[in-house]
Amino acid sequence: MAHVVVIGGGIAGLTAAYRLRQRDPGCRITLIEQAPEPGGKLRAGSLAGVRVEAGAEAFLVRDPAVADLAAELGLAVVHPARVPAALALGGRLLPIPAGTLVGVPADTSALGDVATATPEPATTGPLLAAGQDVSVGELVRARYGSEVVDRLVDPMLGGVYAGRADGLSLATTLPTLAAAARTHDTLAGAVRAALGTSAGPATGLAAGAGAAPSPKPIFGTIEGGMSALVSALVDAAGADLRLGLPVRGLHRTASGWRLVIGATRSPETLEADAVILAVPARPAARLLHEVSPEAAAEVGVLDYASVALVALALPGVVMPELSGFLVPAPEGFATKAVTFIDQKWPHLAAPDLALVRASVGRYGDERVLQRPDGDLVSLVRTELAVLLGRDLPVPVDATVRRWGGALPQYAPGHLDRVRRAREALAGLPLALAGAAYDGVGIPACVRSAGRAAEQILH
Known part of the structure; x- marks a missing residue:
């Protein structure tokens, strides 16, 4: 019977444990979470x-x-x-313009009093080269001017990430727009193409208003609250929950892993065949330092x-x-x-x-x-x-x-850093999952967890 340890009891760790249970009902799963209850940021x-x-x-x-x-x-x-959202500008609450991708408009003439865009400059060839990543603010300022960024894009991204458009990676935060910018020569055309694929990232802790109403629902929650999803995953995963315990060390052995958990005065060791690491970047980097200094360095910069x-x-x-x-x-x-x-x-x-x-x-x-x-x-x-x-x-x-x-x-180049970290860990029975790697928002974490479970099973 294989023993898999999942480190981290947020939505990514819980989903990973559940997917393992689905695919391998006989697997022994231990989930370790430092907090006194599972769920992470779903509370x-x-x-x-x-x-x-x-x-x-x-x-x-x-x-x-x-x-x-x-x-x-x-x-x-x-x-x-189906009620609209607004922007607080100059003492007024102005409706968030429709037809934007997390604030980036497809039609700048529809911005009304929110912002005035500069005409898009002429471009020969795609806006971005293959594999190129820039900040959201850098691209939008160059195409539409600073007012669109400061009054619309920045607060929309700030509502999701609590960050600024000039520091956030386009490829990570708006992947569909980044992909479209590699084939389109105008930002308006790239936004129109991206809107046909996705409405952007999900709301998170920082989010407030949400987007303007659309014919189809953009957002949802779980009946009974997001904690109902946590409870259902805990029940379905059937893992041995070890709550209130930090993981202090992760060491490679001839047959798998040895974990050191619990208080420094009375540590406990745990043997595992495989590990899924579903914790934020800094604790992940600390645990990876002995396993792979290269992966730890790539992960730890987030x-x-x-x-x-x-x-x-x-x-x-x-x-x-x-x-x-x-x-x-x-x-x-x-x-x-x-x-x-x-x-x-x-x-x-x-x-x-x-x-x-x-x-x-x-x-x-x-x-x-x-x-x-x-x-x-x-x-x-x-x-x-x-x-x-x-x-x-x-x-x-x-x-x-x-x-x-x-x-x-997510600074520009984040996805390349994650790729290099995973390459450094290739061949080891260890997988990375969660927002530190594959994007913020619950859907991104769920998908990341599914991929990590598949990697371990293979």
Whole structure:
């Protein structure tokens, strides 16, 4: 009986364990998670007696990975209400223009008051060479000008990654657009081609408003909350869960692996035939250092942004008819994304209360996260009042959930670094899975986990 150890109990680790169980029912699977409970960034919370998400709230349904997984597990998918989202610009809430790919427009004439684009320069040949990767901001600034980046693309990407367009890899964050840019000579044409394939990455911890309504649902969540997906995966995987235990060492043996787990004063060793590493980049690099210094060096360069999610239950307030709004960094607010929970997800409504979730914290400017919880609640309430142009009452309930080092910042060349790391590990019974490698968002993690399980089985 083969023994596979999965390190990391987030959505990638849980899915990998489940896929192993599906393909090899007799496999012995141990899942080790440092936190006291599985699920990673899929966590349930409570606000004024209503179950709300304390982590990632939704996933992209145009990528069927999560919807297919949910169907396998007997779970239903719920879609948000068809209400628009907005951008907070110059004291107004302006509708997010339709026909964009995470803010990159296919038709700049449809931007309205949001931004003014410069005419696209003439180009001979494709925008990008084969295999070339640039930042999203570099490409869009060159084709449409800085205002489109700063007022539209940057806040949209910031809502997903808490990062800036000028630092995020096009090939990793918008792979369909990168592929189209290698065959098209205009950005408008590349966006049109990419929109025929994908709507972009799924919302994550930093996400707030989401996209403008479209004929088909773009996002979804699990009926009963994302934690229902976690519970279903735990049950279906049938793994031996070892929770609250750090993995301190990973060593190659003649027959497989030896893991050192637990407290330094009373460490425990565990033997395994194969390992799936589904943890963030820095702990992965630490564990890989002895196994392959080359892979560790490639993996360890990935940086992360930290965010805080502040939820408020406000009595007697009627919010604008929006799912929420995004706040561009130049507007000068710490709040970068706001979701009107009960309007976006009507099944979470509470009588006479407006339920609001705000995301705070941008990559490279996270000093605001050093404030105590009470100060963060007051800050969000004050900024929300300014952004809405009205006084807001004291919340009857408020929660703060901090996610330190939660959102990967994929610099240009990320996919090449991951390829080199995997090549350095080729031939070993070890696979890498999760957002550190294959993209942010729940569908990307589910797909990454499936590939890792297949690699181990082969």
